[in-house]
């Protein structure tokens with residue numbers, strides 16, 4: 043994840059992680075699950091682990107927080123050898139998120155998020171403030187969700203609570219094991235974008251295991267590709283891996299996903315998005331229409347008090363009522379600046395729209411991006427990646443007209 047260089051980068055609060063010859067040999071197994079792993083993860087970096095099933099990703103992650111004891115080798119956090127440290131204490135400084143969210147089913151959201159701070163003996167008020175801050179950070183309204191039980195929430199919402207809980211004691215490190223594996227593709231994109239936004243704000247060190255190479259290239263500053271026995275095949279930035287796979291294993295592993303992953307290197311923030319005319323709920327329709335016409339637009343975006351988009355009505359729809367209605371469109375295509383062009387295209391096609399709104403995750407509207415703009419960039423990239431396969435380009439052109447410009 044790269045930060046916007048025009049903004050002052052927030053302070054790095056993450057810690058570095060160093061693995062020296064770390065090995066795990068489970069009792070009764072002939073071969074070690076992880077043979078001898080050397081790895082350096084810098085403070086504040088996001089590293090994605092990928093590799094075939096059984097190659098040792100989870101084992102490696104769990105050795106970092108000592109849910110699994112290494113058979114041999116040393117693990118250092120910020121240069122401090124933690125192999126001999128009390129595992130319970132260590133785990134309080136390392137957030138851990140698993141696929142199912144791992145929430146306590148009979149505890150409310152507030153109680154789940156406050157679990158570690160309570161263990162640490164924080165007073166009630168501090169826990170309540172922290173819980174509210176974190177739910178807000180992960181995009182859940184604390185008043186609405188704080189008292190709910192996990193079973194009364196969607197998989198994506200539970201996953202957000204899992205992230206909030208892992209961040210509760212402000213740990214410098216966040217370990218995530220396939221955190222977005224069990225949610226639908228569009229929710230997954232939103233969770234990824236939220237994670238990028240959270241990382242840009244908090245600058246923790248994040249290690250994320252994923253099955254999806256495209257997800258790894260979207261989220262990781264670096265990607266670690268492992269083969270059986272926790273053997274490092276390549277450890278580099280996504281762009282580097284795509285441009286020069288270290289060996290046949292890597293080339294084959296990224297194989298058919300390479301073109302898609304290449305596209306995921308370009309983000310919405312890298313293409314031109316355009317300003318929109320906005321309106322507030324309750325504004326007189328006449329003045330909104332006049333403003334939109336003056337800007338040469340035949341639609342507006344209705345925004346709330348936080349400038350977050352609510353609906354995307356045409357001027358005809360606006361004209362049908364005296365003032366702007368407070369309607370929230372649940373299917374509004376909204377992408378984040380960090381969304382990849384693939385994500386944006388998916389959103390537009392799912393909503394059958396000729397464009398998508400661009401907004402900070404859960405927040406402020408920044409503009410809109412046309413499907414044509416995205417298709418042009420994608421077409422250029424596909425042509426560059428597959429000069430001998432015009433079929434790809436024809437497919438892209440066919441998709442470029444979803445039934446009219448907005």
Ligand SMILES: Nc1ncnc2c1ncn2[C@@H]1O[C@H](COP(=O)(O)OP(=O)(O)OP(=O)(O)O)[C@@H](O)[C@H]1O
Nearest residue numbers: 068069071075093094095096097098099100101102
């Ligand atoms: N508790 C255990 N006892 C014995 N063997 C184990 C244990 N846990 C894992 N293994 C073995 O260690 C190897 C690595 O497992 P690990 O769970 O780390 O793989 P993974 O890369 O996370 O796979 P997946 O992508 O399927 O989650 C596998 O061969 C697995 O069978």
Ligand SMILES: [Mg+2]
Nearest residue numbers: 099100101219
């Ligand atoms: Mg695993």
